Amino acid sequence: MNQWQRLVFSLLTVVALFVTGICGSAAAASKTLILATTTSTQDSGLLDILIPAFEKESGYFVKTIAVGSGQAMAMGEKGEADVLLVHSPDAEKKFMDKGAGVNRRLVMHNDFVIVGPAIDPAKIRGTKSSAEAFKKIATSGSLFLSRGDNSGTHAKEKGLWKGAGITADGQKWYQQTGLGMGQTLNVAAEKKGYTLTDRATYLALKKSLGLEILVEGDAKLLNIYHVIGVNQAKWPKVNAAGAKAFGDFMVGKKVQDVIGRFGVDKFGAPLFFPDAGKKPESLGL
Template sequence: MKLFSLFIKGLLFFLLLCLYGCNHKELNALTHTSEIILATTTSTQDSGLLDELIPIFEEESGVTVKTIAVGTGQALAMAERGEADVLLTHAPEAEEKLVKSEDVINRKRVMYNDFVIVGPQSDPAESNRTSPIAALQSIADSGAPFISRGDDSGTHQKEIELWEKASIVPNTEKWYIETGQGMGSTLQVAAEKEGYTLTDRATFLSHQRTMEHMLIHVEGEELLMNIYHVMQVNADKHIYANEEEAKQFVDFLVRKDTQQRIKQFGIEQYGQSLFFPYTE
C-alpha cells in the first residue's frame, strides 16, 4: 500500500509538471470552448446592430457569443484583465495603448458613424451652430443642463476632448450632470431635464421616438467622427482567451457581406444608415 501511495503521488506530481510546462496556446487548447465573450460599447447593443449580426455569425460558425455591453473604458479594462475574447469599441487612442501593451492583437477598423449634440427643440442655449466647440461654449454660458455619461466610455472620452478644446472645465458647475450610465439612460435623463448631451447618432435615432422634443443641434463636423474597431484579446498574454473563435469573429465583421449588412442597417426603420462600412 505504501508503494502504491508513493506511485500515485509521483504520478500526480508528473502531471502537474506537464501542465506547468504547457505553453499558453497548449493550455488554451485544454480549456477550449465554442463560446466567446464580446465586450462592446452600449451603442452597438442599444442600436440593435448586434441583434442583426450575431445570430448570423453564430449560425455560420457554431460559436456562441456572450455579449457584455458596457462603456468602452470598461470593455478595454476587461481586455487588460483577460476577461473577454474579443472587443468592439470606439476609443482609438485608448485602444492603441492596449495594442502597444500587447493585450490585444488583430485590431481592424469596422465602421463609423458620428457623434451629435442633441437638446430640446426650444434650444435655450442657442446651440444650433456649425462648430461643436461654439455650441458647448453657448451651453456653458447659458447654464442650461448638460448631461454627461461620466463613465469613461468612448462617448465620454470624446466629450472630455471637446470640453478641453473649448477651454471649459464643466464638472465643477451645477448645470453639469453625470449619470454614470449608458447612452440610452443618459439620453432619457437629458430629455427629462430639457438638457443637452453628446451621443452617437445611432443610439439617438433608436431612442428618438420616445423623446420627440429632442433634436440634433450640432452634426457633420470632422471632429465628431466616431470610428469603431474590432480586436481580439491576445491569447499569448491571457491564457484563457479563445484565440481561434475570436479571430473568426474579427474576420466575420470585416467580411464584404457583413459590411454590406452594416451599410443597410437602419435604412428601413429610420430612413438612413446608422453605421457606415469602414474597413482597412
C-alpha cells in the first residue's frame, strides 16, 4: 500500500467511525424517553414500580422529571419532554387546545384531602365541604401552606379558595413554599399548619409527619390523572413512538391492575384507582 492509498484508507476509517458514532448516538436517543410528571406520582412510590417494568418490557430508558403539572406542561409546550403524566384537567384541556399534546388518555384517580395538626386550631375536622373548611381556616387566621408552584394540586387549591370566596394571596396566614408535595407536607408538619395534599403522597409519608386528615370526601376533591404525548408535528425531535409506548403501557390491563393494588399491602387500601377505558363523564369531567 503506497502513501496515497494509506491516506485514503485512513480518511475512510475516520469517516466510518464518525458515521458509526452518529448512528449510535441517534439509536441511543431514540430509546431514551423523557417523562415529565407530577411530584405526587414520584413521592407516592408508584413510579418506582412502574418505570422499571416499562423499561424492561419496552427497551426504553426513561428520564423522569418530577415537577408540578403546570411545569410539566410548560416543558411539553417547549418540546422539552416526550410524554406527560399529569393531574390538572382544566390546564390539560388548554394544553390540548394549543395543539401541544396528542392522545390524551385517562389513567387513574385518587383524591385530595386537607390535613393539619391534631389540635386543629381552625376546627375544620369532619367538615363535609372543602369550601367551608377553607373559610374556617381564613376566618381563624390559621397557618396554611400552599405549594405555590403552579402544580395540579396548586391549581385545585386556588379553585377551592375561589369557590370559598376568599383571596388568600397576601394574607399573613397564607404561605407559599414553591416546593413539591412531599416537601410541602414536611413544612406543614414542622410549622403545624394546614395544607391540601393528594392522599397517596400523604399516606406514603404519614409516619414522619404528625399531620392528620381532617377533611375528605368532598366531590370537589377528586384528583384525576391523564397521560399525554407531546406533539411531534410541532417538535420533530419528540420521541413520539416512545410516548405512545408509554401511554399504551399505562392504560394496559396489566398496569391498571398494578395501579389498583398499589398501597393495599402497606396501607390497607389502594393509593390510586385505575380508570383506563372509562368515560370521562363518569368522573365528572
